[in-house]
Amino acid sequence: MARLPATPFASEHRRIVGATLVDGTLADPVADAEVEIADARIVYVGSRRDRDIAGARVIDARGGFLLPGFVDAHVHLVMSTDASVEAQRAWFPEEGVVATLGNLRATVDAGVTTARDLSGLTPGYRAAVARGQIVGPRLHLAIAMLSPTGGHADPVLANGSRPLWAERATTPGWAVVDTEEEVVKTVRALVRTGADVIKVCTSGGMSTPHDEPSDRGLPREHVAVIVREMQARQGQPVTAHAQNDDGARAAVLGGVASIEHGYDLSADTIEAMIERGTVLVPTLSTLLRSPAAGGADGAARRARASESIRSAIAAGVGVALGTDAGIHLQGRNLTELGHLTRAGLTPMEAIHAGTLAGARLLRLASDLGSIETGKLADLVLTSADPLGDVDALGDPASVRLVAQGGVIVKDLDALRDAR
Numbered sequence: 001m002a003r004l005p006a007t008p009f010a011s012e013h014r015r016i017v018g019a020t021l022v023d024g025t026l027a028d029p030v031a032d033a034e035v036e037i038a039d040a041r042i043v044y045v046g047s048r049r050d051r052d053i054a055g056a057r058v059i060d061a062r063g064g065f066l067l068p069g070f071v072d073a074h075v076h077l078v079m080s081t082d083a084s085v086e087a088q089r090a091w092f093p094e095e096g097v098v099a100t101l102g103n104l105r106a107t108v109d110a111g112v113t114t115a116r117d118l119s120g121l122t123p124g125y126r127a128a129v130a131r132g133q134i135v136g137p138r139l140h141l142a143i144a145m146l147s148p149t150g151g152h153a154d155p156v157l158a159n160g161s162r163p164l165w166a167e168r169a170t171t172p173g174w175a176v177v178d179t180e181e182e183v184v185k186t187v188r189a190l191v192r193t194g195a196d197v198i199k200v201c202t203s204g205g206m207s208t209p210h211d212e213p214s215d216r217g218l219p220r221e222h223v224a225v226i227v228r229e230m231q232a233r234q235g236q237p238v239t240a241h242a243q244n245d246d247g248a249r250a251a252v253l254g255g256v257a258s259i260e261h262g263y264d265l266s267a268d269t270i271e272a273m274i275e276r277g278t279v280l281v282p283t284l285s286t287l288l289r290s291p292a293a294g295g296a297d298g299a300a301r302r303a304r305a306s307e308s309i310r311s312a313i314a315a316g317v318g319v320a321l322g323t324d325a326g327i328h329l330q331g332r333n334l335t336e337l338g339h340l341t342r343a344g345l346t347p348m349e350a351i352h353a354g355t356l357a358g359a360r361l362l363r364l365a366s367d368l369g370s371i372e373t374g375k376l377a378d379l380v381l382t383s384a385d386p387l388g389d390v391d392a393l394g395d396p397a398s399v400r401l402v403a404q405g406g407v408i409v410k411d412l413d414a415l416r417d418a419r
C-alpha cells in the first residue's frame with residue numbers, strides 16, 4: 001500500500017538524552033528522556049537510562065524538546081516565495097531546479113521530514129531524496145490536480161495563452177477533465193507517473209483565470225469514480241481542494257480522505273466529515289497571510305473561513321497540518337501550529353495534527369509520525385518549548401536538530417556530543 005521510505009545511509013548508533021519528549025501521540029511529555037537510534041529506527045524511548053550502551057554516541061539534549069519529524073500535508077515545493085513571478089519567468093530551467101532544491105532544504109530545516117506536494121513537484125525529486133542525493137522531506141506527490149475546463153486546474157487564458165505563474169509548470173501540473181472517461185484516463189496516467197495521492201478540485205479557488213472560490217468544480221460522481229479507481233490500484237488517498245460548502249460536501253460524499261482549505265463548511269458537511277472520518281487540512285498559514293488577498297471581499301472571506309475551521313475543530317473533525325507552502329512562505333511550515341491553537345486545538349493537539357495525524361493521512365503511520373519503538377527515527381530537537389510557546393517553533397532557528405531515518409540532516413549545535 002504505502003510506499004515505504006527508503007533510508008539511503010546507514011545511520012549511526014546514537015542516544016539522544018536529557019530532552020523533554022513530546023512523542024506525537026498526545027501522551028504526556030516525559031522530562032529527562034532518552035531516545036536510542038540504531039539502523040535508522042528507534043530502539044528505545046523512555047526515561048534516560050543511567051548507564052553506558054556499548055557503541056552508542058550520546059547527544060546531550062538537555063534543555064531541549066524532542067518531537068517527531070513533522071508532516072506537512074499540503075505544500076507546493078516548485079513555487080518559490082523569495083523571487084517575484086516576473087523574475088521566475090526569466091529563469092533558465094536549471095535556476096528553477098536549484099530554487100526547488102533550496103525549498104526542499106528549507107522545509108527540512110523548518111522541522112518537516114515528510115511532505116505531501118499537492119501539484120507541481122515531479123517524481124524525480126522524490127527519487128533523489130529517497131536515494132540520499134539531495135536533502136529534502138520524504139515526499140508524497142499528487143503531481144497534478146484535476147478540475148473541469150475553466151476550473152481551478154485550468155491556467156489557460158481566454159486568448160489561449162498561459163498566465164505568468166503557469167509558465168514554469170514542468171509537469172502535467174494541470175489536469176483538465178470534463179467527462180468520466182477523461183477522469184479515469186487522467187488518474188490512471190497520474191498513477192503511471194507515480195502519484196501517491198490524487199488531488200481533485202471540487203470548488204474554484206483564488207488566482208486561476210476563470211473561477212472563483214464560490215464556483216463548483218468536479219462533481220460528486222467524478223470524485224466517487226476516482227475513489228473507486230484508487231481502491232482498485234494501490235489505495236492512494238484522494239484529497240479535495242474545497243473552498244465552498246457544496247464543493248466540500250461533494251468531495252466528502254464522494255469518499256475523499258481529506259478536505260484541503262475547508263473555508264466554508266456547513267454544520268451538515270461537518271457532520272458528514274465526522275461520520276466518515278474525513279480529515280481537514282485547513283492551510284491557515286495561507287488563509288491568514290497578510291494582507292488578505294482580494295480587499296474587502298478577501299477580508300470577509302477570511303473571517304468566514306476562520307469561523308468555518310473553528311466550527312469543524314470544535315465539532316471534532318480530525319485535523320492534519322498543511323500550509324500550502326509556495327503560497328505561504330517556504331521554510332516556515334511550523335507557523336501553522338500557532339494558527340491551529342488559535343482555531344481551537346491545544347498545543348499538544350496541534351503537534352499531533354502536525355505529526356501522527358499527518359502520517360496517518362499519508363498512510364505512513366506504521367513508520368512515521370511519532371516517537372515510538374520500531375518507527376523510523378525522524379526527530380526534531382527544538383530550543384523552544386512547544387507546549388509553552390508553540391508560535392516559537394515557526395522560526396526555523398528554534399529547530400536545532402533534525403534527523404531523518406536516524407541521519408542528522410540539520411544540526412545547529414554540532415551535535416553537542418557528550419563524548
Ligand SMILES: [Zn+2]
Binds near residue numbers: 074075076118324
Ligand atoms: Zn495548494
